[in-house]
Amino acid sequence: MQPLLDIRELHVAFSTDQGEVPVVRGVDLHIGRSEIVGLVGESGSGKSITCMAAMGLLDDNALLRGELRWAGQLLQSQDDRVMSRLRGSELAMIFQDPMSALNPVKTIGKQLYEAIRLNSPQRLGGSELKQRAISLLKDVGVPAPDHRIKAYPHQLSGGLNQRVVIAMMLAGNPHLLIADEPTTALDVTVQAQIIDLLMELREQRGMSIVLVTHDLGVVAETCDRVVVMYCGKVVESGPVESVLQSPRHPYTAGLLASLPRGENGDDELTPIPGVVPEPHQLGKGCAFAPRCPNASGCCLSGMPASQLSETGQLFSCFSPQPVKPRQPHRAPLNE
Ligand SMILES: Nc1ncnc2c1ncn2[C@@H]1O[C@H](COP(=O)(O)OP(=O)(O)OP(=O)(O)O)[C@@H](O)[C@H]1O
Ligand code: SF4
Ligand SMILES: [Mg+2]
Structure with missing residues (x-):
């Protein structure tokens, strides 16, 4: 079936005083109807830029190559008027x-x-607008919505403001919602409520969601598929259950090993050594090589091709992690 959003070989570079800086380097991303896909990776891996490219919202100094399609339609060939209609009525994005x-x-x-x-084809009168606004606020769980519509953002908590933003994004009934770290600025209990809300909305409206997050625990609980990015490339993708149970790319394995585990999240963590290289420091080999426990000579001189495993995992690595035996029930990643 044709994906809703189909991104192929996306390259984004920024033209800067230091020259052209490549930040997205050949990303493929396909989002199906009613699918929820987690997009993960350390800071600077190009998650937000990939999403902004899909929305047609890149900065003016961005240079874009590749193919971005929405329901088969080539997005790059659309003019600003068509793109702003698509944003809201077809695809919408909420930020951190x-x-x-x-x-x-x-x-x-x-x-x-x-x-x-x-987002409304016909002109709505004052009372219709008010009713629709109240109903949207109800949909996203804002208490006393008829009262809250008179409030200013500073009079609401962070969690309520994020609900309001989600309500605004729902005004056009989008088919795809890109949620870029929608809970990072909120405290822990509110984070869980916003994620629950997104899941309810997906259930009720059949909306697809791209959830950009650093939290693999949330991905495990909510997503159908996960896409792992490192230095502007997708290094592994596939069904959540398979990727998290038996990651094949050493970077995915490293992200999982650095998660807090155990009842109280107090087990020893194994962080990935080193830091993410800057885009201008990247050579022709695998960008993860300086931090990778499996690295060998060939990793520095060329890029590994993608391979598809029997479990539906697509990964690019010369020396992948061994396949782990299947467990009947995967324990929660964190409590
Ligand atoms: N306008 C710009 N000009 C130059 N470089 C930029 C610009 N916007 C983003 N970048 C660079 O692009 C790279 C990828 O950024 P991006 O925001 O996509 O990362 P991310 O994976 O979303 O990280 P985070 O988890 O911190 O949000 C970063 O190195 C960032 O500094
Ligand atoms: S290609 Fe080499 S350096 Fe890159 S992740 Fe695989 S083993 Fe590690
Ligand atoms: Mg980001």
């Missing part, structure tokens, strides 16, 4: 900090009315 998406000097109601108007 809700305050960056809200206007501090406008009430929640006014901002919701604008989002509804933008």
Whole structure:
């Protein structure tokens, strides 16, 4: 079946004073209908830039190559008017900090009315707008919505503001929601509530979700597939159950080993040694080589090709992790 979002061989470089800096280097990403896909990787791996490219929201100094398709339609060939219609009514994105998406000097109601108007084919009257705004706030679990539409963002908690942002994004009934670290700025209990809300919305609306996160525990609980990025490349992808149970790429294995485990999350952690190289430091070999326990000479001189395992995992590595025997029930990654 044709994927909703189909990204092939995406390359993004930024033109800077230091020259051209490649930050996304040949990414393939396919999102099917009603699918929820986790996008993970350390800071700077190109997760947000990949998502921004799909939304047509890259900075002016970005140079893009590759193919981005929405329901078969080539996105790069669309003009600004078509792209802004697609954003909202077809695909929408929420960011880490809700305050960056809200206007501090406008009430929640006014901002919701604008989002509804933008995505509504016919002109709605004042009372219809208000009813629709209240109903969207109810959908995202904002208590006393008829009261809250009169509030300004600073009068609401971070968690409530993020719910409001999600309500604004739902105004156009998008088929795909890209949630870029939607909970990082929130405290732990609120984080869990926002993730639960996204899952409920996916259930009710059949929406697809790309969940960008650093939390593999959340990926294990919520996603169908996971895509692991490192230095602008997808190093491993596949069904969550297979990838997390028996990662084949040493980087995925390293991310899993650095997770807190045990009842209280107090077991010894094994962090990945070293740091992520800067984009301008990358050579022609595997970018993970300086940090990889399996690295050998060939890893420095060339790029490994992608291989597909029997469990549906696609990974690129000269010396992959051995396959682990299947466990009947996977224990939760963290509590
Ligand atoms: N406008 C820009 N000009 C130059 N470099 C940029 C620009 N925007 C982003 N970058 C660089 O692109 C790289 C990838 O950034 P990106 O934001 O996609 O990382 P990320 O995987 O989302 O990381 P994080 O987990 O920290 O959000 C980073 O090295 C970043 O500094
Ligand atoms: S290709 Fe080599 S350096 Fe890269 S992850 Fe595999 S073993 Fe490690
Ligand atoms: Mg990011």
